[in-house]
């Protein structure tokens with residue numbers, strides 16, 4: 419059977435909404451999922467690995483990438499820059515992968531212009547209290563940064579109406595199931611099955 423082009427998915431959600439946890443679980447369950455690794459000027463957290471969680475770099479190195487047209491979209495979030503490397507996205511889509519960009523709302527807006535077919539999902543915390551608790555529990559930000567992230571979170575939740583789907587992350591397992599369901603249903607859309615349908619018609 420011929421392969422269809424892969425799907426591009428944006429997963430946005432406030433800092434602390436659990437995007438990493440959900441995507442780690444999803445990747446274990448679905449080997450076709452490819453999560454894009456972003457560039458950032460933010461310092462690495464204790465547990466983060468360069469080239470796995472992010473490509474960590476200085477602001478000069480980031481600006482150099484922008485200048486060389488190597489970045490698909492980027493945004494300033496808090497004090498730091500974040501960007502999606504251009505390189506592998508189209509290759510992964512050609513290979514039929516489900517490519518996931520874990521990006522914030524400004525980046526999502528830019529990606530929709532370049533890839534109108536993109537599917538966008540907003541990961542919603544069950545409440546602001548839970549979000550604050552999760553941010554505090556990970557002990558990676560100081561008080562000022564936590565307050566900044568909570569403020570940005572409110573603005574982001576206000577913009578959740580720009581997304582195709584909203585997944586509530588109360589229980590991780592349920593949220594991962596919801597994400598899998600969206601991916602499955604989207605992959606069954608007729609427009610994403612044209613190669614396979616043509617193959618059936620040609621052999622009829």
Ligand code: 5GP
Nearest residue numbers: 433456492493495500501502520521522525
């Ligand atoms: P954090 O510092 O918590 O890892 O990330 C802060 C925010 O930046 C999160 O909302 C995250 O999704 C977003 N982000 C991470 N990588 C990118 C990227 O490549 N582009 C954009 N626009 N946002 C990103």
